[in-house]
Amino acid sequence: MKLFLKVAIPLFLISICFSFSQFAQAEESHLGEIATSEGKLVYRFQYNYDEICKLLGLTTKEYDVYWKEGLSIGEMAEKQGIARGELEEYFVTFHYNEMEKWKAKGLLVGQLYFTQVYGLKREIDDFIDRNPVYKK
Numbered sequence: 001m002k003l004f005l006k007v008a009i010p011l012f013l014i015s016i017c018f019s020f021s022q023f024a025q026a027e028e029s030h031l032g033e034i035a036t037s038e039g040k041l042v043y044r045f046q047y048n049y050d051e052i053c054k055l056l057g058l059t060t061k062e063y064d065v066y067w068k069e070g071l072s073i074g075e076m077a078e079k080q081g082i083a084r085g086e087l088e089e090y091f092v093t094f095h096y097n098e099m100e101k102w103k104a105k106g107l108l109v110g111q112l113y114f115t116q117v118y119g120l121k122r123e124i125d126d127f128i129d130r131n132p133v134y135k136k
Contacts, residue, residue: 045098047127055090056080070133077128084128091124 052073053063057080066076077087099116102108108116 045095047094052090055087056082067132070131072129072131074128087128088124091127092120095120095124 049063050060053060056063056073056076058066058076063076066079071079074084074087077084095116099108099113103113
């Protein structure tokens with residue numbers, strides 16, 4: 001009986017470890033299948049330029065003239081006497097509302113949500129400072 005226990009217990013432990021590693025590999029491959037069958041989630045949005053013009057106190061024609069002159073949204077705001085913080089607040093609020101819609105649909109959860117939030121400041125700054133004619 002002692003011999004049986006000396007052999008059975010190690011074999012039992014080895015089989016559990018082997019089964020667990022197969023289970024983990026199965027879970028990983030299943031996740032991979034979900035990722036490839038669903039595709040990569042890309043957070044995309046469309047700014048409302050009428051709202052941006054309203055924020056800047058410009059008509060769409062004035063906005064277009066400034067844009068063709070090479071002014072960024074940040075430069076337009078400065079010219080209109082609008083603080084950068086006000087611009088940033090508008091865009092942060094816009095993204096917050098958009099991401100809440102995605103979260104409600106179950107598309108932007110957990111790590112994906114925080115990944116988007118992490119890069120948001122840079123994206124907003126890039127958009128505000130984007131220069132149409134790259135004069136700088």
